Amino acid sequence: MKNWSLWTGLLLLGLMLFISYIGPHLPFIEHTPPEHRMRFYENGEFGRAPFPPSKEDLLGTDREARDILSLIILGAKDTLKIIVLITVIRYIIAIPLAFLASTKKGIAYMVTNGWHSLFGSIPTIFAAILLVEIVAVDELGNGMYWKVFLISLIEVGRVSYIFAHEIYDVSQKEFVKASVTVGSTPFQLSVMHYLPTISQSLVVNFFNDLARVTLLIGQLALFEYFIEHAIEYIPGGGIFHEEAGYNSKTGIFDWPGLLSAARYEVMRAAWIALSPAVALTLLLLTFQLLSEGFRKMFERPVSSGKNRVVRSLIEQVSETFVSSRIAGPVTLAVFLVIVGIVVVSGVEKRVTEVTVPVEEVEIPGFIEDGRYERKDGQLVPTTEATTRKGGHYDKLSYLEQHMTKRSEQEYETDTLLFYCQFIGDGRCDQPKITFKEPVSTTEEAFGLLQEHLPDDVMVDEIRQTTERSIYLLSSKRMEESYAMTATLNISQIKVTFEITPEDKIEEATVQTGHW
Amino acid sequence: MPKGLRVFSGRDVISILYFGLVVLGIAYFLGEGDVVTFFSTIKEIFPISENWEAIRQLMLNAWNEGSLGTTKNGESFEAIVLEYFPRSLLVIITAFFLAVTFGIAKGIFDYRNRYTYLNMLGTGITSFLSSLPDFFMILVLQWFMMIHLHFIDVLGYEQWHNFILPGILVSLYPMMYFARMTFTALANEDGEMYIQYARAKGLTEKMVVFKHIMKKCVHTILQYLGVVMTYVVSNLLIVEWLMDYKGAAWRMMVAIKRMNEFPEVGLIIEFSFCFMVLLFITQIVSVTLQNKYAVEKRNMWVQITKVVFQYLFIWFFILFIMSYLNPM
Numbered sequence: 035m036k037n038w039s040l041w042t043g044l045l046l047l048g049l050m051l052f053i054s055y056i057g058p059h060l061p062f063i064e065h066t067p068p069e070h071r072m073r074f075y076e077n078g079e080f081g082r083a084p085f086p087p088s089k090e091d092l093l094g095t096d097r098e099a100r101d102i103l104s105l106i107i108l109g110a111k112d113t114l115k116i117i118v119l120i121t122v123i124r125y126i127i128a129i130p131l132a133f134l135a136s137t138k139k140g141i142a143y144m145v146t147n148g149w150h151s152l153f154g155s156i157p158t159i160f161a162a163i164l165l166v167e168i169v170a171v172d173e174l175g176n177g178m179y180w181k182v183f184l185i186s187l188i189e190v191g192r193v194s195y196i197f198a199h200e201i202y203d204v205s206q207k208e209f210v211k212a213s214v215t216v217g218s219t220p221f222q223l224s225v226m227h228y229l230p231t232i233s234q235s236l237v238v239n240f241f242n243d244l245a246r247v248t249l250l251i252g253q254l255a256l257f258e259y260f261i262e263h264a265i266e267y268i269p270g271g272g273i274f275h276e277e278a279g280y281n282s283k284t285g286i287f288d289w290p291g292l293l294s295a296a297r298y299e300v301m302r303a304a305w306i307a308l309s310p311a312v313a314l315t316l317l318l319l320t321f322q323l324l325s326e327g328f329r330k331m332f333e334r335p336v337s338s339g340k341n342r343v344v345r346s347l348i349e350q351v352s353e354t355f356v357s358s359r360i361a362g363p364v365t366l367a368v369f370l371v372i373v374g375i376v377v378v379s380g381v382e383k384r385v386t387e388v389t390v391p392v393e394e395v396e397i398p399g400f401i402e403d404g405r406y407e408r409k410d411g412q413l414v415p416t417t418e419a420t421t422r423k424g425g426h427y428d429k430l431s432y433l434e435q436h437m438t439k440r441s442e443q444e445y446e447t448d449t450l451l452f453y454c455q456f457i458g459d460g461r462c463d464q465p466k467i468t469f470k471e472p473v474s475t476t477e478e479a480f481g482l483l484q485e486h487l488p489d490d491v492m493v494d495e496i497r498q499t500t501e502r503s504i505y506l507l508s509s510k511r512m513e514e515s516y517a518m519t520a521t522l523n524i525s526q527i528k529v530t531f532e533i534t535p536e537d538k539i540e541e542a543t544v545q546t547g548h549w
Numbered sequence: 550m551p552k553g554l555r556v557f558s559g560r561d562v563i564s565i566l567y568f569g570l571v572v573l574g575i576a577y578f579l580g581e582g583d584v585v586t587f588f589s590t591i592k593e594i595f596p597i598s599e600n601w602e603a604i605r606q607l608m609l610n611a612w613n614e615g616s617l618g619t620t621k622n623g624e625s626f627e628a629i630v631l632e633y634f635p636r637s638l639l640v641i642i643t644a645f646f647l648a649v650t651f652g653i654a655k656g657i658f659d660y661r662n663r664y665t666y667l668n669m670l671g672t673g674i675t676s677f678l679s680s681l682p683d684f685f686m687i688l689v690l691q692w693f694m695m696i697h698l699h700f701i702d703v704l705g706y707e708q709w710h711n712f713i714l715p716g717i718l719v720s721l722y723p724m725m726y727f728a729r730m731t732f733t734a735l736a737n738e739d740g741e742m743y744i745q746y747a748r749a750k751g752l753t754e755k756m757v758v759f760k761h762i763m764k765k766c767v768h769t770i771l772q773y774l775g776v777v778m779t780y781v782v783s784n785l786l787i788v789e790w791l792m793d794y795k796g797a798a799w800r801m802m803v804a805i806k807r808m809n810e811f812p813e814v815g816l817i818i819e820f821s822f823c824f825m826v827l828l829f830i831t832q833i834v835s836v837t838l839q840n841k842y843a844v845e846k847r848n849m850w851v852q853i854t855k856v857v858f859q860y861l862f863i864w865f866f867i868l869f870i871m872s873y874l875n876p877m
Contacts (some may be wrong), residue, residue, distance in 0.1 A: 159783050167805060255793065256788075257802065307692075311684065311688050
C-alpha cells in the first residue's frame with residue numbers, strides 16, 4: 035500500500051461511480067420534491083424549510099424542503115458526465131494537434147503556441163464567463179453542447195502545448211533517431227515510439243484535467259452559469275412558493291447547480307452551500323489523487339520485496355506489467371473504455387416524473403383562526419394588507435384603492451412612486467420607492483414612507499454609511515398574518531435609503547429580512 | 550532541415566486539413582447533423598458588420614467625449630473605475646505580496662524539511678491546500694468566521710482595514726502554488742556538484758540553501774510571477790463575488806450580469822483593461838528581474854517586446870469578444 039494516493043483515488047472513484055449509478059435506486063432517496071415546506075410535529079410545534087441536518091435528513095433540506103442528500107446523489111451522474119465529456123472533447127482535439135506541432139515549427143505549432151499564450155495569460159474563469167456570455171446559448175436547442183464545446187476549447191491550447199513539448203523531447207532521444215535511420219515513417223514513429231512514451235503522461239494529465247474542469251465548472255456555478263440544467267434564481271428571499279428561490283427547469287440539480295446557492299445561503303443556512311461544495315471538492319480530490327497515483331505508479335517500477343508469496347507474485351506481475359512497453363497503452367485503452375461507457379450511458383436522459391401525489395397535511399387548530407384559508411390543499415393567508423395606504427406585501431387590489439395605478443407594477447401618490455419588484459399571489463413584494471421630490475434627511479423620508487409600512491412597525495436598528503442608511507424594522511402583524519406561508523423572516527423588514535452624492539434621498543427599497 | 554532531423558513535408562497541409570476537419574466535426578455535432586445550420590447560427594450570433602459598427606462607435610465615443618459612456622445615474626464610467634478599482638488594487642497588492650513572500654518562505658521550509666518528520670507540515674500541507682478548490686476554501690473560511698469569530702467584520706468595504714481579509718483569502722491559493730514551484734525548483738538542484746562542494750567546505754545548511762541554491766533558483770522561480778498574478782486576479786473575482794466586497798471585479802461582474810437591463814459594455818472594457826495592465830506590468834517586472842538574475846544575460850529588450858506583443862494580441866482578442874457583448 036505504498037502508493038496510497040492511487041488506492042485512495044480508486045476507492046473514491048468507485049464511491050463516485052457507485053453513487054451515480056446505484057445511488058438513485060437506494061431506498062432513502064426522495065425522487066419527488068415534497069409538497070409542503072412546513073412540517074408539523076407531534077408536540078404541536080412546527081417548522082419551516084430549510085431544515086438543518088438531522089436524523090431525518092442527514093444533510094438538511096433546502097428552501098423547498100427537498101432533501102439535499104437525495105439531490106446530491108441524483109445529480110452525481112450528470113455532474114460526472116459533463117466533466118468527462120468536456121475533458122474527452124478537449125483531448126480528442128488536442129492530441130492530434132500536439133503530434134502535428136511536435137516539430138516546433140509550422141502552422142500547427144504557431145496555433146498551439148498562440149492558443150496557449152492567449153488563454154494561459156488571462157484567468158480561465160474570466161475567459162469562460164466571457165465566452166459563455168457572448169454566445170446566446172439559451173436560445174439554442176442544444177445550448178448545453180455549445181457550452182461544453184466552448185469550455186473544452188479554452189484549454190485545448192494548453193494540453194496540446196504540453197504534449198507537443200513532450201513529443202519533441204522524445205524525438206530527440208537516441209532510440210528515435212536510430213529508428214529514423216532504419217527508415218521508419220513519421221506515422222510508424224508515432225505509433226511505435228511516441229504514443230507508448232506519452233500514453234503514461236496522457237493518463238496522468240487526463241486526470242489532472244478532469245480536476246481542472248471540475249474546478250472551473252464549480253467556479254462558473256458560483257457566478258450562476260450552468261452547463262446542463264438551466265437554474266433560475268429569483269431574488270426576494272423566497273417569499274412565494276412558486277416564484278422566488280432556486281428552481282431547476284428539469285427538477286434536477288447537478289452539483290454546480292446546488293453550489294450556486296452558496297452566495298445567498300452561506301450566511302443563513304450553511305448546509306445548503308457546504309454539502310455540494312464538499313461533494314465537488316471530493317470529486318476534484320479523487321481526480322487529483324488518481325493523477326498523482328498514476329504518476330507514482332509509472333515512476334516507480336521497483337517495489338520493496340516482502341516474503342509473502344501472494345504479495346510478491348502480485349508485485350512481480352505488476353512490475354513486469356509496469357516496466358513493459360504495454361503498460362501505458364493498456365491503461366489508456368482500459369481507461370478509454372470506461373470513459374466511453376460513462377459517456378454513452380450517461381447520454382440517456384432521465385425522465386422525471388411529473389405527477390406528484392398530493393398529500394393532505396393535518397393543520398393544527400391554532401392556525402385555523404381565520405387568518406388563513408385552504409385553497410387546493412395549500413394554506414393561503416386571508417389578510418389583505420397590513421399598511422394604511424398600501425405597501426410591502428399587500429394585495430395589488432388594496433394598493434389600487436389607495437394609489438393611482440400606472441401599470442401592473444407601478445403605483446403613484448402625490449409624493450411617491452411605487453414600483454413592485456416582484457409580484458406573486460397578487461401581492462406587491464419588496465417595492466422600490468422613488469420620491470418625486472428628493473428629500474434631504476432620512477428621517478423625513480422615513481416619515482413619508484410610514485403610511486406604506488405595516489402600522490405596528492418598530493424600528494430595531496438604524497445603520498448609517500455615507501452612501502446609504504438602512505432601517506431595520508420588525509412588525510408583529512406581518513408575523514401573525516403571513517408567517518405560516520412565507521419565509522422565516524417575514525416579520526423583519528429592511529428599508530434602504532440610497533443617498534446620492536448631493537446628500538439627497540431619491541430612492542428607497544423595502545426588503546424582507548435583516549441581512 | 551538540420552535541427553528537426555526528420556522533415557515531414559506537407560505537415561502544414563495536414564495541419565490545415567486537420568483544422569478544417571475539427572471545425573466541420575464541431576459544426577456537424579452542434580448543427581445536429583446539418584453543417585449549414587451551424588454556420589447560419591454562427592452568423593446570427595456573431596454579426597460581423599454590427600461588430601465593426603460597435604467597435605467604431607466605442608472608439609468615436611472615446612475620441613469625442615473622452616469617455617466610454619455613462620451609467621444609468623449619469624456617472625461616467627471613468628468615475629466608477631476610479632471609485633472601485635483602488636479598493637481592488639489594495640486587495641491585489643496585499644494578496645500578491647503575501648503570496649510571493651510567504652510562498653517562497655513556505656517553499657524553502659518544505660525543501661529543508663523534506664526528509665524530516667516535519668514533511669507532513671511541509672509538502673503535505675502545501676499539496677493538500679493547493680488541491681482544494683478555491684471556492685471551497687473561501688466558503689468554509691467565511692462560514693467559520695461568521696460563526697466563531699463574530700468580531701471580524703466580514704462583509705463591508707467602508708472601513709480602511711476591510712481589504713485585509715479578502716487580501717488574505719485571495720492570497721492563499723497563489724501562495725501554495727508559489728510554494729510548490731519554489732520547492733520544485735530547489736529540489737531539481739539536488740545532487741548538483743556545486744552543492745556538494747559548498748557542503749564539503751563546511752558551510753551550514755542555511756548558507757547552502759540561501760546563498761547557493763536559492764541564488765541559482767531565483768531565476769526559475771521568478772518565471773512564475775505572471776502566473777501568480779493570474780491566480781490572484783481569478784481568485785479576486787471569486788472572493789469579491791462571494792463576499793460582496795464592492796471592488797472592481799465585483800462591479801464588473803454586476804455589469805456583465807445585468808447586460809440585458811442596461812448595457813455597460815464600456816465599463817466592462819475599462820475594468821478588464823485595468824486588470825490586463827496589472828497582468829502586463831507583472832509580466833514585465835518578471836522578465837526584468839529574471840534578466841537581472843540570469844547567469845547568461847540575453848537581450849532584455851527582445852523579451853520585453855515579445856511580452857508587449859503578446860499582451861497586445863490578448864487585448865485585441867478580448868476587445869473583439871467584448872464587442873459582441875450586446876443586450877439581447
